Structures are given as C-alpha cells and as structure tokens.
Amino acid sequence: MFILINLKAYPRDPVAIAEAAADVDAETDATIAVAPQTADLAAVAETGVETWAQHVSPVGHGSHTGSSLAERAAEAGAAGTLLNHSERRLKLADIDGSLAAAERAGLDTVVCANNPDQVAAAAALGPDAVAVEPPELIGTGTPVSQADPDVVEDAVAAARAVDDAVDVYCGAGISTGEDVAAARDLGSTGVLLASGVAKADDPAAALRDLVTDV
Ligand SMILES: O=C(CO)COP(=O)(O)O
Incomplete structure (x- = not known):
C-alpha cells in the first residue's frame, strides 16, 4: 500500500513527522510518503522520506508570479505531486497542464476527485494514480472505507474502465x-490522509498504527 500523509497547512513540524514517517517506512512493506508545504519540500526530502508536493502549477519557467513550478519541486527533492485536491480544485485544462508540467519534471502524479465520475474523467488524463476523496468526509475522522465503501469500489471500477494502468487510492477520515x-480490501492500492497524523498527539504512534495490517 501507498500511504501519503498530506500535511496541508497544519501547524506541525514537518521534519519531525517526516523523520517518523521514514522510520516507519523502513519497518514495513508499505510505502509512506509525506506532502508538506512547498517551502518545506527540501527539508522533508532531506530526511529520506518519499516527498510529495501538494500542488504544482500548469506552467513552466517564465513570467508566472505566485506559481509553484514542478521543476523546482523536483529539484527540492519531490518525487511526486497531488493535483486537484478538494481544497485546491483546478479547472480541467489546468489539471491537464499541471500533469504535463509534472511529467516534464519527472514527478509522479495523483489527481484527486470527489466521486467515481470525476475519477473516470481524471483517469482519462493519464495520471499515475487517481484518488477518490468525498469532501464531506475530509477531516471528520469517519473513514471513507467504512462510511461509503461503495464510492471506493465504484471509483476503482470507473478508473479500470478508462485505463487499468492508473492506480486508485482513496482518502478522507482514514x-x-x-x-x-x-x-485495500475495497480495491484501493493506496490511501491519502491528513488529520489522523497531522493532528495526532503522537504522530509517530499514529503512523505505526496505519501499517499494522499491510
Ligand atoms: O484530504 C485528505 C488527504 O488529502 C484527507 O484528510 P483527512 O485525513 O484529514 O480526512
């Protein structure tokens, strides 16, 4: 399983969480990755944990003030990037442009989506993976895999029908x-989560618990 810890903009020490994630990654067959704020990419990557950007812009080098360049994320040590997260929604053309930017920079890509129809549309753009995250469950602590197992199974089927090379992840409340x-039992090969680690009293213990059955 691929387990991506999205630190969002939570007020936690990203390096401490990355170090704990690197330790747990070394103890398990699962791959644990951490997606910090852009400014923290290099420091997180230095811990040795697989590091992801939370977003990259659909642009290359040039006059694009305020952009997050895929090339700079890769140079800072990122291995991949989330795109179209529920809290960072993009227009269709921008998802396509950001995917192209990520591919140019050699970043892996996960395109997030609210539901199976959006998963199918996202899969058609050719990312490495899609992730279904029902927005109403994000941050609730109620796991999508329990509250809405059908949405995960339907997302897997929707992606398979478009392109069975695209991995399908799920997230929200995990x-x-x-x-x-x-x-995993619903067919997902990875999970995205945030508050379960970023708001935990003991993030290292929370990370260890995540991999108890993988
Ligand atoms: O948005 C998410 C991961 O990208 C999920 O957030 P929570 O794990 O806090 O529900």
Missing part, C-alpha cells in the same frame, strides 16, 4: 490500520 486494510 486514521487507523483497520481503515487502511479496509481501503
């Missing part, structure tokens, strides 16, 4: 090893 195992 916080325990049981949630990760349930996501």
Whole structure:
C-alpha cells in the first residue's frame, strides 16, 4: 500500500513527522510518503522520506508570479505531486497542464476527485494514480472505507474502465490500520490522509498504527 500523509497547512513540524514517517517506512512493506508545504519540500526530502508536493502549477519557467513550478519541486527533492485536491480544485485544462508540467519534471502524479465520475474523467488524463476523496468526509475522522465503501469500489471500477494502468487510492477520515486494510480490501492500492497524523498527539504512534495490517 501507498500511504501519503498530506500535511496541508497544519501547524506541525514537518521534519519531525517526516523523520517518523521514514522510520516507519523502513519497518514495513508499505510505502509512506509525506506532502508538506512547498517551502518545506527540501527539508522533508532531506530526511529520506518519499516527498510529495501538494500542488504544482500548469506552467513552466517564465513570467508566472505566485506559481509553484514542478521543476523546482523536483529539484527540492519531490518525487511526486497531488493535483486537484478538494481544497485546491483546478479547472480541467489546468489539471491537464499541471500533469504535463509534472511529467516534464519527472514527478509522479495523483489527481484527486470527489466521486467515481470525476475519477473516470481524471483517469482519462493519464495520471499515475487517481484518488477518490468525498469532501464531506475530509477531516471528520469517519473513514471513507467504512462510511461509503461503495464510492471506493465504484471509483476503482470507473478508473479500470478508462485505463487499468492508473492506480486508485482513496482518502478522507482514514486514521487507523483497520481503515487502511479496509481501503485495500475495497480495491484501493493506496490511501491519502491528513488529520489522523497531522493532528495526532503522537504522530509517530499514529503512523505505526496505519501499517499494522499491510
Ligand atoms: O484530504 C485528505 C488527504 O488529502 C484527507 O484528510 P483527512 O485525513 O484529514 O480526512
């Protein structure tokens, strides 16, 4: 399983969480990756943990003030990038442009989507993976794999029907090893989560719990 910890804009030390994630990654067959704020990419990558950007812009070098260049994310040590997260929605043309930018920079890509129809549309753009994250469950602590298992299974089927080379992940409310195992049993090969680690009293213990059954 691929387990991506999205630190969003939570007020936690990204390096401490990255170090804990690197330790747990070394103890398990799962791959644990951390997506910090853009300014923290290099420091997180230096811990040795697989590092992801939360977003990259659909542009290359040039006059694009305020952009997040895919090339700079890669140079800072990122291996991949989220795109179209529920909290960073993009127009269709921008998802396509950001995918092209990520591919030019050698970044892996996960395009997020609200539901199976959007998953199918996202899969048609040719990312490495798509992730279904029902917005109403994000941050609730109620795991999508329990609250809405059909949405995960339907997302897997929707992506398969378009392109069976695209991996399918799920996210929202995932916080325990049981949630990760349930996501896997529904056909997902990875999970995205944030508050289960970024708001935990003990992030290292939360990370260890995530991999108890992978
Ligand atoms: O948005 C998410 C991951 O990208 C999910 O957030 P929570 O894990 O806080 O529900």
